[in-house]
Amino acid sequence: MASSKIDKVYEDAIASGLLPGVSVLAGDKDGKILYSKSFGKSSLKPEKANEPFTDSTIASIASMSKLMTSVAALKAVELGKLDLDADVRSTFPSMGQHGIITSFDDENNTASFEPDTTPVTVRMLLSHTSGHEYDWLNLLLGKWRASRNEVPWSGPTIEDKSAIPMVFTPGTNFAYGGGHDWAGKAVAVATDKTLENFMREHIWTPLGIENDVSFYPKQNPDLHHRLADLATLNEQGLPPAVDAPDFDMLFGGTDCFGGAGVFCSAKAYYTFLSAVFRRDPALLLAESYEELFRPQLDAKAEQAFNEYLASSPAHTQFLCLGIPHTVRKTWSFAGMICLDGQEGRFRKGTTFWAGVPSCMWFMDHEAGVCGTAVCQILPPMHPGVVALHEKFQRGVLEMVKFELGGVEEEEEEEEEEGDSCCLSL
Structure with a gap:
């Protein structure tokens, strides 16, 4: 069995x-x-x-948690509170404030950046194409944190953890990062509720x-x-x-x-x-x-x-x-x-x-x-x-x-034998 x-x-x-x-x-x-x-x-x-x-x-x-936040974001879209393709950078001024990190000078313990004002959308945030990457996964971001005497992904707020340099121009690449944290905050701002209360009302209680x-x-x-x-x-x-x-x-x-x-x-x-x-x-x-x-x-x-x-x-x-x-x-x-x-x-x-x-x-x-x-x-x-x-x-x-790979053959054999049993697919 x-x-x-x-x-x-x-x-x-x-x-x-x-x-x-x-x-x-x-x-x-x-x-x-x-x-x-x-x-x-x-x-x-x-x-x-x-x-x-x-x-x-x-x-x-x-x-x-990310799946719950994606569902919450789509519910906010259904309610007319959020637009997947609208720029959210004006809502969060600290997002991308450092620009895009391009290199790090180990001798001088300093990073180099390129300025960037490309729009960032909730779609990008939920798809990991927004330019954000977790600093504990990125060598340059790790060095940048250390140069500031900071620990990766530390601090009480989303800004503390995720208002860090971007790693590429939004919409042009993939990197796994804090996009869902920003997206959850966008839901909270758009609905004037904490993400906890929004999920409680629209996800947890209905279930x-x-x-x-x-x-x-x-x-x-x-x-x-x-x-x-x-x-x-x-x-x-x-x-x-x-x-x-x-x-x-x-x-x-x-x-x-x-x-x-x-x-x-x-x-x-x-x-x-x-x-x-x-x-x-x-x-x-x-x-x-x-x-x-x-x-x-x-x-x-x-x-x-x-x-x-x-x-x-x-x-x-x-x-x-x-x-x-x-x-x-x-x-x-x-x-x-x-x-x-x-x-x-x-x-x-x-x-x-x-x-x-x-x-x-x-x-x-x-x-x-x-x-x-x-x-x-x-x-x-x-x-x-x-x-x-x-x-x-x-x-x-x-x-x-x-x-796997054999269901079609099984179904054909069952049809030939007149077997009425079927899988629930």
Whole structure:
């Protein structure tokens, strides 16, 4: 049974000390749950030794927040509050205030810049084509931060973290960065509500998950009580995991960070993911879902994206989710789209994304399945943990008896035999 194989994957990981705990859910386009199970503990602190990791445990989902922010932005567009293609730089004067960083003089400890006033749109922000890149992924930005005695991605506000030099002219390239943080702030300004309150009204409450998700879990006693603790493997990335009491997922952040700041339970996130996957009208109109899922990169940016993923081991580890570079990829507002399939794992057109503590989600539109795995383990996107989630995804496909590359042949054989059984795709 595929479900027992998935069980063993995570049970062995817990036993080895690779994972303290994890919650895993998957289902189909009819909303049927195909797999739902939790393993291990929510904390490695001695005083919490008996607290299990469940689908109600509250966890940092980091960049899995981006999908929620994209949905929020499209809802704001539906409400007539936001325009995907209007320039937002006038709303945020600090955006791009330094211009585009072009080089760094190590001897003089100074950076060089080119001025730039190119319009930046919400479409660019949600597509990672706005010129923003996370400073912890870019060598020049890292040196620029150090020259100012600053730590990458530090400070309480979006401006502190993301009002940094751009790395290319907006709209001309791809780089993974804080665009969703700016986009979330654009939603807040346009609607005169915090991103927390806007999501609560238009996403969380309609789905019935409003008591299981927040940007500020420590301000809610119930959420705080259920909050998982981060753990880390050793410097070589080897188990057993230990408690990581000094790691702050938001690096001092206090704003609503639409790109990384949501905390929620695995069950709540799956409820949201499933609704988006099924294009639930409780969240968005049909045309908004079309915009959410369609590729946003032109040919040049798509090529740049694929080259970006392969540009360094860090880029590959953080962004590729164990998917080979031979699988062509592009980007949508929802996340990364694989234009090719991977045998036994997913069909072409599958959408993915993930978050720093090695959590991930997928939506396989052709196979008709989606799923998420939520855990709280460092180092970020640990290859060993990502490999567990790949086995989970493969197991889900096995459950629905969907053989990659062979479904057409199966259907032909069934027609010849007069078999009326069909797959729910």
